[in-house]
Amino acid sequence: MTSRKSWRRVDGVLLLDKPTGLSSNSALQAARRLFSAAKAGHTGTLDPLASGLLPLCFGDATKFSTDLLAADKTYETELLFGLRTDTGDADGTVVMRCPVDFGLAELEAALPRFRGPIRQVPPMYSALKRDGKPLYELARQGIEIEREAREVIIHELRLLDFSGDRCRLRISCSKGTYIRSLADDLGAALACGAHLTALRRVAVGPLQIADAVTLDHLAAIVEEDRTGWLLAPDALLQSLPAVYLEELAGRRFVHGNLVSSDAVPGRCRVYAENRLLGLGEVDGQGNLQPRRVIGAR
Structure with missing residues (x-):
């Protein structure tokens, strides 16, 4: 058994x-x-x-x-130029082949247009939903629908290595950025197509x-x-300021009650007696509102 x-x-x-x-x-x-x-x-x-x-x-x-x-997320990725795939990565089917006839200078000249705020069309092979159905399910059926471009921010786009038809990049970006779409767009800018052959996430916040x-x-x-x-x-909360409460105020907080605080307005991590109580938010009137709490042990 x-x-x-x-x-x-x-x-x-x-x-x-x-x-x-x-x-x-x-x-x-x-x-x-x-x-x-x-x-x-x-x-x-x-x-x-x-x-x-x-x-x-x-x-x-x-x-x-x-x-x-x-x-924000940070990635190190490898791109192969000259081949475009339907998924934007090596798992997909090749849909375009082009000669690669640019050099290092042309690649470096193309990168600046992808730094800072950019507009990006999400790939069909993504978990985004349309009418409750993930786009990748539609894509597997051969259906492609129009997707609205949305703004993302590329904080860092640094060339790590370039050799013939391959390059390695370090990318730090905002929430919602698709590295596969970035690779596809860079390939289009260089008029030869490209797709990801490797992707490694090295930082989250x-x-x-x-x-x-x-x-x-x-x-x-x-x-x-x-x-x-x-x-x-x-x-998970280290980017937020810490607020420390006295024992009585801490008990009120974990039971969902407002407590007074002179902290700067905004979200914060809340402690009492050296124990994390949860996530709170201070309003403009000095009220600390519980948002998510950890119950007493």
Whole structure:
């Protein structure tokens, strides 16, 4: 008889170095099993083709997983020029072949137009929905619909290497940026087409790939040692100012009540007695409103 998994309460943030070929949900479930975590979630998906930083949340940290969705992301990517695919990456079908007859000077001259605020058309092979159906499902049926261009911000677009028909780029960008679309647009600007052959996410907001761990490493160590890789739940909130409350005000906060605060208006992470209470927001009248709270233990 097969024994059932014994789940336990685990609270914290795991910075996972996701391998290629694995979906974000599959990576999440594998990590969840390694920690025997009763509750788990992620902070946004990373394509199976891509590797790199995938912050995972366990227990209390899942309450703040959406707060990292709006964070800037940083990638290192490789492009192959001369071939355009229907997905914008190496998993797709080649739809155009062109000779590559530009050099380093032409590539460097093309990059500035993709820095700063730009308008970008989302790819058909994306999880965006139209009438409740993901665009990639329509694309697999051979259906292409018009998509509205939207503004994203490319904070950094730096050439790391160029050799013949390939280049490597470092890209720091705002929420909603599609690196596959950026590659496709750069290929169009150089009149030869291009697609991604590799993509690695190296940062999400203040979180860095240097602090991440692989599933293989976690599997190779005992469960007690794995907890050493967990960050506190407020690792997801470090970009917000901290507000510290007295014990009584803290109890009122976790029960959903307004408390007074002289903090600067805006969102904040809230503590009392050296414990994270949750996420709050201060209004212009000095009222601290609970937005998401962690219940008393």
